[in-house]
Amino acid sequence: MTTPPNPAAARYDAALETAADLLGFRLESFLGTSPTEPTNAADFMRIATEHAFADAWSRTEHLDTRTRALISVTVAASLGVTEPLRGQLRIALHNGVTKEEIVELFVQVAVYAGVARAFEGYQIATEVFAETA
Template identity: 75%
Template sequence: MTTNDEAAAAPDSRYAAALDTAEQMLGFRLERFLGASPGEPVNGADFKRIATMHAFGDVWPRDEHLDTRTRALVSVTIAATLGVLEPLRGQLRIALNVGATREEIAEVFLQVAVYAGVARAFEGYQVATQVFAEGSEG
């Protein structure tokens, strides 16, 4: 049987581990996006914590059936298809950081163009070229 203190510490350690996984995949600490925004309700922090733990603590580490590189390319495809450009930027960074090539990512956008539309793919590819340029700097 666990004590209340142990039960309270378990989510904190899971959250910390999820944040560490996010940093490894993104190349930067995620906390800069998790702070409270003006007017945000108190339980907004719960949403951010739960979403972070689910994505980077529960789903991304699963590699028994889908390796991380493939999962990243799938995530790029989904974000591009949905047209969610800031999440796409993060998914592109993850894909590059876990070994996907720029050429593979370009192929993803060809696939998006066929099944989700050229305009949607072109808009997402513009984000990809910005992320590619980040890797060329420095």
């Protein structure tokens, strides 16, 4: 007897493949849970991963990946969420956004989200730039 296909598992696998394509590395090592977490923690990781990489990033009909990456960096920087910003910067750089364009992005963030928020985000950008030097 063969095991029937599992659409939920296929969707998660597709999301992980999209993430790997965008980042240039696999996410699985970041998505594990520890024994001290509740049993539904893995559900949260799966749902969040699918939402980002299966629902949003895969939509390239009207916004290409490069543009979506610029938007994502801008949103993460404006919100001041440093770890998501670090990931979005990696995606942007891996998908053709230049360091110079990212600097210009922070000029816009300074104007519309505040200079302090832009400086804070730009500090993360310099760390990510150093990874690719």
